[in-house]
Amino acid sequence: xxxxxxxxxxxxxxxxxxxxxxFLVYPGIDTFRRSVLDARSDGFVGLDNYQAIIENPNPLxxxxxxxLANNAMWLVLFTAVTVPLGLVLAVLTGRVRYEAAAKSxxxxxxxxxxxxxxVIWRFMLEFNPSVGTVNAVVTExxxxxxxWLQDTGAPQTWLTERGPDEIPGPVQLNNLVLITVGxxxxxxxxxxxxxxxxxxxSTEMLEAARVDGANEWQIxxxxxxxxxxxxxxxxxxTLLINALKIFDLVWVITGGRFQTDVVATLFFKQSFINRDxxxxxxxxxxxxxxxxxxxxxxxxxxxxxxAA
Numbered sequence: 660x661x662x663x664x665x666x667x668x669x670x671x672x673x674x675x676x677x678x679x680x681x682f683l684v685y686p687g688i689d690t691f692r693r694s695v696l697d698a699r700s701d702g703f704v705g706l707d708n709y710q711a712i713i714e715n716p717n718p719l720x721x722x723x724x725x726x727l728a729n730n731a732m733w734l735v736l737f738t739a740v741t742v743p744l745g746l747v748l749a750v751l752t753g754r755v756r757y758e759a760a761a762k763s764x765x766x767x768x769x770x771x772x773x774x775x776x777x778v779i780w781r782f783m784l785e786f787n788p789s790v791g792t793v794n795a796v797v798t799e800x801x802x803x804x805x806x807w808l809q810d811t812g813a814p815q816t817w818l819t820e821r822g823p824d825e826i827p828g829p830v831q832l833n834n835l836v837l838i839t840v841g842x843x844x845x846x847x848x849x850x851x852x853x854x855x856x857x858x859x860x861s862t863e864m865l866e867a868a869r870v871d872g873a874n875e876w877q878i879x880x881x882x883x884x885x886x887x888x889x890x891x892x893x894x895x896x897t898l899l900i901n902a903l904k905i906f907d908l909v910w911v912i913t914g915g916r917f918q919t920d921v922v923a924t925l926f927f928k929q930s931f932i933n934r935d936x937x938x939x940x941x942x943x944x945x946x947x948x949x950x951x952x953x954x955x956x957x958x959x960x961x962x963x964x965x966a967a
Contacts, residue, residue: 687947693940700936708941720933723942725918726925729834733841733902733921741842742895745849746887749857750879752850762854766847773844777911780840784808784912807836808913833917841908845901849894856890857883889964896957903949922946 697704715724752761768776784807785791794804809832860883868878884891906923909915915924922942930939 690940690943690947693936694944696937696940698935698937704937708937709945711938712941712945721925721929721935721938722918722920723925726920726922729919730903730905730921732834733838733905734899736835736838737841737845737902737905738895738898740838741845741849741898742891744842745846745894746853746884746891748846748850749853750883753854753857762847762850765850768844769847773907774911776844777840777908780843781808781912784836805832808833808919809917833913833919837909837912837919840912841902841905844908845898849898852894853887853890856887860886889960893957893960896953896960900950900953900957903953904946922949 693700694708695703695705712723712727715722718724748765752758752765755761782790783792784794786794786804786806788794788798788804791804791807793807798804865878865882868882873881904923905921906927909919909921909924910927913919915921915928920928923946926939926942926946928939929935929942933939
């Protein structure tokens, strides 16, 4: 009977399809349309907005090269630290007596609003030791206050002899600090997902390896990591997507100042502060094109796991 009424499933899916078309498909098409128009979306300019992203003609207004470099730094450092840290913590917390409490404590940053967490860290990173917790700890141990969220011309830091001018532009201290905050926020996610995968490893297999003389490092390297490889890939791809579209943390803590802009914050500035809708739309399209391959990779991974 259902085969003769093929339209019934589509009828039930219609509300979801309408929502997707209204809030995803149409905005995506309209964004691409605006990306080939001028600043006021009046005249056709072709690929000029994309060429401006590559050539970076006005870095004082919109430094696209710095934003792209910062996004690349987020991709590499944020993912390379968060995934191994989450895996190590998943293994260690699985062996403590109060496992649930330990995992909950690490997961807390994911449970609160990212904006609220960013505000907390903004106060913690204040230069004044009476306000900033980090500098309060540094000065307590005899160090000098450091302008963690700094730009060229900021006060001298203990990392260099001449201050942040010695650090290459896109690799300034402030970007590393922001990535550290991101790691603090997302480690709980990696921990929970990897812990779930860890629970699926047969205890008999682990005990057999120990009986055969394998030490804990050999078990971790040759049994745990290979067995968890599908889960690690999913977590890695998810973190890569979040690193590409990072916005709230950077916007709340620095507002994109001090050469901390990423593509998402630069898109917001170009569209809603500089009122250059063409350039903003082009940045949004670039961000979308960077995220889509990773999303497709994740989907194919899920499909292969279901087929297996």
